[in-house]
Amino acid sequence: MGRIEACPIPPPPGLPEIEPFEIAPLEDPLPFRNREEFERFLCDVYIFRTTHSTTFHGRHNVECLGIFSPNESESIERCCLQYASHTEEYPTEFECFLIGKITSHNHPSGQTFSRSDIVTWADLPLQEIRVVAPYNVGAYRTYSIKRLNQRRPTWAEMKCVINAQDWGLHNFDSNPNYRHRCFLLLHEMGFFEYSVDPPIQM
Numbered sequence: 001m002g003r004i005e006a007c008p009i010p011p012p013p014g015l016p017e018i019e020p021f022e023i024a025p026l027e028d029p030l031p032f033r034n035r036e037e038f039e040r041f042l043c044d045v046y047i048f049r050t051t052h053s054t055t056f057h058g059r060h061n062v063e064c065l066g067i068f069s070p071n072e073s074e075s076i077e078r079c080c081l082q083y084a085s086h087t088e089e090y091p092t093e094f095e096c097f098l099i100g101k102i103t104s105h106n107h108p109s110g111q112t113f114s115r116s117d118i119v120t121w122a123d124l125p126l127q128e129i130r131v132v133a134p135y136n137v138g139a140y141r142t143y144s145i146k147r148l149n150q151r152r153p154t155w156a157e158m159k160c161v162i163n164a165q166d167w168g169l170h171n172f173d174s175n176p177n178y179r180h181r182c183f184l185l186l187h188e189m190g191f192f193e194y195s196v197d198p199p200i201q202m
């Protein structure tokens with residue numbers, strides 16, 4: 001129904017439980033049926049029009065996570081809220097539910113995937129992870145990391161490649177432009193398909 005609950009992870013230390021996000025009328029189903037409609041909802045409603053979803057609240061930012069079936073219809077299976085900076089792992093049952101799925105969430109930072117995004121994608125694994133992020137007033141970018149054929153690279157393999165770069169793994173978490181470059185490199189090396197729309201001018 002018209003209510004998005006928090007993901008089943010405890011809030012980080014010192015932060016309150018996330019309040020459910022209600023969409024009136026409550027009796028109606030959520031106003032999106034698939035991945036495309038969900039991402040439109042993120043842009044039109046969730047990002048900027050929801051006080052807890054923007055960068056103004058620092059580490060209290062709340063992301064909205066949509067989980068979709070990996071078939072052609074990409075229909076929504078579940079939707080929930082989580083702290084952007086969460087470091088807790090999902091409970092096993094929720095992880096099992098995520099295996100092989102497509103997920104999409106907003107990044108209040110406006111930046112590409114975080115380390116925990118790529119680790120989750122690789123280790124579960126997920127079919128595809130997507131991020132919707134504002135990069136200018138009223139403009140949004142979508143980032144995608146998709147499995148390539150049947151390849152199932154591990155985070156350990158990717159970490160080796162990143163470690164061999166001049167900047168190593170150092171700065172990977174703190175520098176989103178460097179993360180973007182690492183993802184481009186891993187794409188070129190065939191680890192996955194990484195795409196950004198519209199592209200970032202480097």
Ligand SMILES: [Zn+2]
Nearest residue numbers: 107113114117
């Ligand atoms: Zn993320």
